[in-house]
Every structure is written in C-alpha cells, then in structure tokens.
Amino acid sequence: MDSVLGYLETIWARIAPPFVGTDPNAHGLLGAGHNHLILTASVTSLATFLFVIGFGFIPFIGKRLPPGPPRDFKPGFLSRASSTLPLWRQFAILQKQYVDVRILMNHGPGSVVSLFQGRTPVIGAYILMKFLGTIKAATDLLEKKGGIYSSRPRSIMVGELLSDGMRGVMMPYGTRWRNWRSVMHAGMSIEASSAYKPLQSMESKILLHDLLFESDPAQYFAHLRRFAISVVLRVSYGRRIQSLDDPIVVANTKIEELREQFQRVFSKLTIMIPDQRFMQWFRHEPDAQLAHDSELYLSFANEVRRQMTLGIALPSTGTRALEKQEDFGLNDVETAFALSSPFSAGVGTTLSTLDVFFLAMLHYPQAMKNAQAEIDEVVGRNRLPEFGDAESLPYTRALITETMRWRPIVPLGVPHSVVSDDTYDGMFIPKGSSVYANISYASHHFNLDVGRSLIFMFCRYMSKNEEMFPSPEDFRPERYLKSVDHPAPHSTFFFGFGRRICPGIHIAHNSLFIVVSRLLWAFDILPPLDKDGNVVIPSKDDFTAGLSIRPKPFIYCLTVRKGEDTVALIKEEWNRAEEEASAYT
Numbered sequence: 001m002d003s004v005l006g007y008l009e010t011i012w013a014r015i016a017p018p019f020v021g022t023d024p025n026a027h028g029l030l031g032a033g034h035n036h037l038i039l040t041a042s043v044t045s046l047a048t049f050l051f052v053i054g055f056g057f058i059p060f061i062g063k064r065l066p067p068g069p070p071r072d073f074k075p076g077f078l079s080r081a082s083s084t085l086p087l088w089r090q091f092a093i094l095q096k097q098y099v100d101v102r103i104l105m106n107h108g109p110g111s112v113v114s115l116f117q118g119r120t121p122v123i124g125a126y127i128l129m130k131f132l133g134t135i136k137a138a139t140d141l142l143e144k145k146g147g148i149y150s151s152r153p154r155s156i157m158v159g160e161l162l163s164d165g166m167r168g169v170m171m172p173y174g175t176r177w178r179n180w181r182s183v184m185h186a187g188m189s190i191e192a193s194s195a196y197k198p199l200q201s202m203e204s205k206i207l208l209h210d211l212l213f214e215s216d217p218a219q220y221f222a223h224l225r226r227f228a229i230s231v232v233l234r235v236s237y238g239r240r241i242q243s244l245d246d247p248i249v250v251a252n253t254k255i256e257e258l259r260e261q262f263q264r265v266f267s268k269l270t271i272m273i274p275d276q277r278f279m280q281w282f283r284h285e286p287d288a289q290l291a292h293d294s295e296l297y298l299s300f301a302n303e304v305r306r307q308m309t310l311g312i313a314l315p316s317t318g319t320r321a322l323e324k325q326e327d328f329g330l331n332d333v334e335t336a337f338a339l340s341s342p343f344s345a346g347v348g349t350t351l352s353t354l355d356v357f358f359l360a361m362l363h364y365p366q367a368m369k370n371a372q373a374e375i376d377e378v379v380g381r382n383r384l385p386e387f388g389d390a391e392s393l394p395y396t397r398a399l400i401t402e403t404m405r406w407r408p409i410v411p412l413g414v415p416h417s418v419v420s421d422d423t424y425d426g427m428f429i430p431k432g433s434s435v436y437a438n439i440s441y442a443s444h445h446f447n448l449d450v451g452r453s454l455i456f457m458f459c460r461y462m463s464k465n466e467e468m469f470p471s472p473e474d475f476r477p478e479r480y481l482k483s484v485d486h487p488a489p490h491s492t493f494f495f496g497f498g499r500r501i502c503p504g505i506h507i508a509h510n511s512l513f514i515v516v517s518r519l520l521w522a523f524d525i526l527p528p529l530d531k532d533g534n535v536v537i538p539s540k541d542d543f544t545a546g547l548s549i550r551p552k553p554f555i556y557c558l559t560v561r562k563g564e565d566t567v568a569l570i571k572e573e574w575n576r577a578e579e580e581a582s583a584y585t
C-alpha cells in the first residue's frame, strides 16, 4: 500500500506544480504572454492525474520490477524526511519540496535498476526508466531482444510537433523508421563511408593549416567545427563548406538552436500536452517552424536532384536515397528530413569526442608521446599519416577508442523504448518503459536533466566496469591492444546497441582517425600557462549536462613539432587540398 501511495505521490508531485501554478521554471521560460497555456495545461494535468490514479498502477500489482535505489539510501538533504518511508515516498516528498531533486544512487551489484520518472504523458501512465548498467544486460535486451527494445520514448515537441514524426533519431520502431534506417545504411555503411575518405583527408589538411596559423587557442574549436560540418554535408549532400558563414551552416545551426529552445520550454510541460490535435492550441509556432524546416530541407535535397540530372553529383546519402526513392518508401519531405540527420547527430558528437581527446592529452602526456613515437616510426616526418596507415598504427587507434571509453560523450545513450511487456532475470519490464544504457561514468556528478528533476547517479556503468577495464579511471590505450591471450575489451558500446546503434560509426571512426593521427603528427598538445608561468590543467570531470555532453570549454595549446619541415609540409599539403577543394561545388 505504501508503495502505491508513494507512486501516486510521485505522479502528483509531477503534476501538481503546474496545476497549482508553482513551477517557477515553467513560468519563467514561457513568460507572461503564455498564461493561457499554463491555465489550460492545469486542466489537462488534473484530468491526467485522475486518469492515472484510476489506472496507472494496475500493471504493477504483483509484479517484481527491477530494483530501485536501496532502502538504506540516505542523501544528506533527506534528513527531514523519515528514512523509514518507502523510497518512492521519499522521492515524492523531495519532489514537492525542491524543484531540483538530487537523487544519489548506489545500487550495488544490480545490472538493471528502475526508478519512477513521472514525466512522459502516456495515458494510464506508469513511468519507469530502466538503466542498464552492464554491457551484458544492454546486449541481452537491446541487441538480443531487438525486436521489442528498438523503439524510442515519445518525443512530443521535437519528434512529433516540430517534425511530424520525420526525425529518425526519435522515430518509434516501425516501417517508417526501417525505411529511414535503410537510407542511413545506404549512405553510411562501411562501404559507402569509404567514399567520403578523400574529403575527410582533404578537410583535415585544411584543418591542420588553419590550426597552425590560428593565434588564439580559443578559436581552435571553430576550425574543428568547420571540419566536422563539412564532413556531414559531404555525407548528406555531396558538398563541402569553405567557412562557417556558409548559408547552409547558418540555416541548420538556427534550426538546431530553435529546436533546443522549443524543447527547453516544452519539456517543462510535456505531461500537460493533450494528445488530441484539436486541443493543441499552442501548435501555431511549432507548425510554422515545421513548415520552414521542411521547405529548407527540401531545397537542399532538390539541389542534389538537380546535380544528379546534370550528372555532376558526387555519390552521397542524398544520391542513394533519391536514386531509389520508391524502394526506400520515403516521400520527398521524409527523404529531405532523413538527409538532415547527419548534421543533427554527427557534428556535436564528433566535436565532443575531439574535445575529450585534447583533455586526455593534457592529463596523459605519456600516451600522446607513445602515439607520436608510433606515428614517427611508421609514417616518418616527410609525409602526413594516411588512411592506409591505420592498420600499422594500432596504438593510435587504441588511443582513439580509449578516448571514447574514458569519457563517453553520450553517457546514457539515446533511450530505447520497449514495445511489449518483458521479463529479464525474473524482473518485470512493462511495455512503454524507457530503457537507458548506462554507458558512462556517472560517478562524477553526472547530471541527467529529466525535466524538473536533476538526478545525480552513482550507479554501475559500463565504461568503468573493473572486470572489463581494470583501473577504469586511468587513460590506458594499451587495454585496446590485442594480444593472443588477452582479447581487447568491448570497443563499440559508446555508439549504442542493437538495431539503433549509431549508423555514423564508420564515418566517426574515419574522421577521428585522420584528424587525431595528423594532429599528433603535427603538434604537441600542451596546457597553457598562467601569468605566473604555472601550467593550467582543466578538470577531467567538468562537463556540460544533457543527453550528449562535452567538456566545458578549456584552453589547450598546439605547438608545432620538430620545426620548419613540419610547417613546410603542412603548407604544401594545404595548397594541394585547396586545389582539390575548388573542384567541389
């Protein structure tokens, strides 16, 4: 009974603040002009609440759910609540008292845990999140049972209102997603990805030159961003960019920013958004944005079509999608949206991984020296590393993989959703649960922003599994060097699992290899000095929050290695690259 009451309190705690108008975040973000939204939302909230009281808990009766945080869990600020209360009630009390709830969990040996999130506006809503803490649990569910674990939780604002269900990353499992995913595969399979290597090589030469002549280290990021964007545009549309001022960059960046803005405002209100279209009085702005985005994406796709007609299109995801549009089963606007996926999913992730690489090099200079020694031995100083050198540079490749393991930049993956009831290891996993792979290091105050709750998790996580990765906190590329009696540990979990595993994995690997190997060939990556001449090393753990994270901005210095010859070679390669670049439209 106590846990039922606790459950109801959790739901109420979620619904009540907007109902009684006490959610300062919601008011602050929406501003005075949106009071009607709060009012109508309140009515919807009450209806949802009553419905949930009636039916929400029924599916749990008599079921053994995965364990939540242990009973002896006592965060400091819980002192006012009696620790004899069931946990759900403790959370509910906290949620009423604080806008931000800090939940500290250490759930011991379990690999699957659950906690009530109370946010998704599913009718009859029981809302659970499951965190899969081991690679085995994630593989057992997300891969081996991929037929039911490959959907996504509902994303009302971004997935539905702003994109009419056409954004693949958020698409529920089904025919439309399969069609979209076939397009991704056609344009980004291991074979298709090799067509982009010449551009990745060319752009990385331009990057080296830009970094070499950049006097302000704070601007390094902009050059890296130009590289990452040029790659995804090549992948999608067969084109490149000369600078970040290119209209296609400005337009796409604007869309991403607006999407985040919409999401921020509406994430406070998702529990209140009515399902029925005619009740969604607030649709005007998202509808206008959807029309704008559709038109823009169509114009990019139409340009590919035009080039195909002229016979000048480079093979890309765009040409593949349009050549066989009927086979893929996507209409024009769906295809145009599909082609926008690499920009949304592939720029920030590549850049964050490169940021982690620079961070690791500041903290582990010996690893940098080891890789440089390997590159010098295999490649020498008279030419740049090429893709063809990859096989002969195992330490450098291991260093890149270790970068992704050490600080994974999508720490909980992208949530999957399970489409039918399931049982795992005797635990009941209800249909509709969100399933998170706990890929990353949650120990260092990782913040998961779940609407009004801020959850600090201390639970098991794959990247710091002691058995698979001894001394997991250390950055040790050696762990990924294969030897006969010690197979290298898992090296793709940071790209997700099962049918939804990152389709850009080969493109990401290629970008990272060519950039990292050439950066290490050309530069020493060093910490800056303060005014007293002391080195300034940024924290290993100061990251932004969110689904995809990155180190907070920090300064590193790139000092060219071994003098003039290196500079001359970079210039020479840059000249060649610029010539090649002029062939791109």
Ligand code: HEM
Binding pocket: 168, 169, 170, 181, 184, 232, 235, 341, 342, 343, 345, 346, 347, 349, 350, 353, 409, 410, 413, 414, 415, 416, 494, 495, 496, 497, 498, 499, 500, 501, 502, 503, 504, 505, 507, 508
């Ligand atoms: C180091 C860089 C990258 C990392 C760490 C990364 C990581 C991830 C992860 C964890 C997921 C979720 C997988 C799941 O649901 O289980 C994902 C999905 C995705 N990624 Fe990546 N990614 C990277 C680069 C890229 C690139 C370069 C592209 C495109 C060019 C890309 C395109 C996508 C797409 C389209 C999805 C959605 C897949 C789906 O929902 O079916 N990613 N990525």
